[in-house]
Amino acid sequence: xxxxxxxxxxxxxxxxxxxxxxxxxxxxxxxxxxxxxxxxxxxxxxxxxxxxxxxxxxxxxxxxxxxxxxxxxxxxxxxxxxxxxxxxxxxxxxxxxxxxxxxxxxxxxxxxxxxxxxxxxxxxxxxxxxxxxxxxxxxxxxxxxxxxxxxxxxxxxxxxxxxxxxxxxxxxxxxxxxxxxxxxxxxxxxxxxxxxxxxxxxxxxxxxxxxxxxxxxxxxxxxxxxxxxxxxxxxxxxxxxxxxxxxxxxxxxxxxxxxxxxxxxxxxxxxxxxxxxxxxxxxxxxxxxxxxxxxxxxxxxxxxxxxxxxxxxxxxxxxxxxxxxxxxxxxxxxxxxxxxxxxxxxxxxxx
Numbered sequence: 001x002x003x004x005x006x007x008x009x010x011x012x013x014x015x016x017x018x019x020x021x022x023x024x025x026x027x028x029x030x031x032x033x034x035x036x037x038x039x040x041x042x043x044x045x046x047x048x049x050x051x052x053x054x055x056x057x058x059x060x061x062x063x064x065x066x067x068x069x070x071x072x073x074x075x076x077x078x079x080x081x082x083x084x085x086x087x088x089x090x091x092x093x094x095x096x097x098x099x100x101x102x103x104x105x106x107x108x109x110x111x112x113x114x115x116x117x118x119x120x121x122x123x124x125x126x127x128x129x130x131x132x133x134x135x136x137x138x139x140x141x142x143x144x145x146x147x148x149x150x151x152x153x154x155x156x157x158x159x160x161x162x163x164x165x166x167x168x169x170x171x172x173x174x175x176x177x178x179x180x181x182x183x184x185x186x187x188x189x190x191x192x193x194x195x196x197x198x199x200x201x202x203x204x205x206x207x208x209x210x211x212x213x214x215x216x217x218x219x220x221x222x223x224x225x226x227x228x229x230x231x232x233x234x235x236x237x238x239x240x241x242x243x244x245x246x247x248x249x250x251x252x253x254x255x256x257x258x259x260x261x262x263x264x265x266x267x268x269x270x271x272x273x274x275x276x277x278x279x280x281x282x283x284x285x286x287x288x289x290x291x292x293x294x295x296x297x298x299x300x301x302x303x304x305x306x307x308x309x310x311x312x313x314x315x316x317x318x319x320x321x322x323x324x325x326x327x328x329x330x331x332x333x334x335x336x337x338x339x340x341x342x343x344x345x346x347x348x349x350x351x
Contacts, residue, residue, distance in 0.1 A: 005096035005118070007037045011110050012046075012101040013062065016256070016275025017296075019046040020282045021147035022101045023167040026055045028154035031163035039093060041110055048257035049279070052171035060093075062086065062110065090114045101150060103128055122149055146281060146297040146305070166282035166303070170261035178254070178261035182225070185248045191223040192342070193263050193280065194247065195271030196239065197232040202293040202321045202330075203273045207238050209335045211245035213270065216339035218246040222267060226251050227259050227276055268346045270338060272330075281305040286345040288338060292329030293317050304349050306341055308333055 008029060012022045019042060029038055039058035040050055047061050070079040090113045100111040100121035108128025111119045121132035129135055136156065138149035145151065151164045170178070182191070196210050214224040224245075226236045230252035240247050250262065260279050263269060270288045271277030273296060280287035287305040295316040298307050309315075310332040314322050321327065 004033050005036055007093060007095045007097075008033070008039065009060075009090075009093060009095040009098045009111075009114060009116070010038070010040045010101055011098060011107045013041065013043045013064070013107055013110070014046060014102075016046055016049065017273070017278035018102075019049055020166060020168055020275060020278045021296075022150050023049065023053070023282065024147050024164040025099065025101065025150050025154060026053060026167045028151075028159040028164040029157065030055050031160065032158050039095070041090075045256070048174070048255055049168050049260065052174070052257065053167060053169045055167065058093075060089070064106070087113045099153070100124065100128065100132060101153075108132060120153070122153060144297060146278075146300040146303070148297065151301075165301075166278075168260055168279055168282040170257050170264060174255070174257035175261040175264070177258045178265065181250055181254060181258065182262065182265075185225070185250060187223050187225060187248055189223065190221060190267045191225050191248075191265075192217050192268040192270065193266040193276075193285075194224050194226050195228070195269065195274055195276040195280070196226065197228040197235060197251075198272055198274045200293070200319070202317070202319075202327055204327070205272055205290055205330050205333060207235070208242055209333070209338075210239045211242035211247075212335035213339055214239070214245045214247040216336060217268075217342075220339075220343055223248060225249075225262065225266070227254070227262060228252065268342050270342055286342065286349045288342045288345065290330065290333050290338065291316075292327065292333075293319075293321060304345055306345055308338065308341065 012019050037057045041060040043064050050059050095114050095116040098111040098114050098116040098119045100107045103122045103124045105126040105128050108131040112131040119132045120134045122136050124132055124135050136153050138152045154164045217224050224247040226247055226249040228251040233252040236249040236251040263280050264283050266285050268286050269280035272290050273294045277289050281300050281303045284303050289307045291309040293316055312329050315329045
């Protein structure tokens, strides 16, 4: 095609789960324009999910946390210099097409700074609608699959539906670090990954339920392995200390790509609405997703993921729970039932 872009930039800065879901744009765009240079702009936290992807030609990282520190410390001259350098880097990419896959002001500014002649934004808001050349408003549906808005955009560009699939690839170094971490924790046989931690309490399941789930899984010959970040270590200890739950914690000891590599080797993943759970879906690991106050999707396309969600009259309440802290939607998930769903999925996926 004469108008095929030679250089493409995807802008999806955060959050981890959304970056994982947007990663399906990489193989989809590659299927349409196999010779195009495809780059991605993200923030440091999400960069490990993308840096080893062989279908991505370039990874750009906007160190926005460092900019915030400079602003807070009133180092305005240094901040001005960093901004000018960053804008120069974006313009030097000479992109023909920029996809603002976030639709926020911060991502819209990044797209605008490239000076690309075509800037397509997904559901632009916060003022970013004035910074793009085209807006894409995905259709809404109760039955929409995971990453529906990115899938729909990919097909709008001309990709076949099957060309879109989540694309998270750990590096060989991350895989080796994961292997060593599991060995140090004496995880020798099959294991299940548990991802209990998020930043919003209304998305949490309850520590006694995680402990009970760990006992069910251990009785089936699986070692439960807890994953999370450094700030989740106290919560992980709380789960393990409940009647000495038979789980191993790697929480806070792995980089994001190393956690993804641990997930890659798991027989099963159970998690709440958090980035690591979506990575399980991206890596096609049998995954049970426990949703309540949020409902990012109800099915995961052809990935072996089962969403457990109880549609209460108040749900999904998102950031505004009305239950007085009871979190009835998450109370409805019983540990034994969750274990049975996961074990059934795992056995169906076994070769």
